[in-house]
Amino acid sequence: AQTVTQSQPEMSVQEAETVTLSCTYDTSESNYYLFWYKQPPSRQMILVIRQEAYKQQNATENRFSVNFQKAAKSFSLKISDSQLGDTAMYFCAFSMEYGNKLVFGAGTILRVKS
């Protein structure tokens, strides 16, 4: 069974600064998909970024980028130029295919301070 570990329960960052959230996972599969989801106080799950394991290039979406280290089974999220609206719970998630069931990490609460 796959597991996802987020070792940072809470983090804080100053507005406009950069922050990195950590995620490690365990699987015996060679092809899979990794995601970062954001859950703001509204509790609506929002997809931030996704990465296919077969792609070596790290995914980037505007201010969000990942550092995907397949051999180390590590998938960290970097948020640049942090904004107050980035304050949320962030979940790292694993799936065997797009749109399929997700295995979530415990989450990291990120607080952006002005």
Place this chain on the structure above:
Amino acid sequence: GAVVSQHPSRVICKSGTSVKIECRSLDFQATTMFWYRQFPKQSLMLMATSNEGSKATYEQGVEKDKFLINHASLTLSTLTVTSAHPEDSSFYICSARDRGGVLQAFFGQGTRLTVV
């Protein structure tokens, strides 16, 4: 992006009663929907996978007789919590898989269930 609507957003029910939660895909067809449960300040745990026209697949430890799932059409799945008790109080979230080209799962806004 595609829209998944979950209803109700909040519900309070008395212990021993049943409550139904609906999950609708508004602008796409979803052959598969997923039901998750989230306790306060915790992660989402998959409860079951709902497939249109067939029985749901439940995760280990989830009581299928207590959490009834029906997926009668390509746009609607329902979760019924039967004989609810205070320990069933939680946040329930559905996601729907677009069977079209996108093949991405979209989340509903969730339902906060409080059993008193």
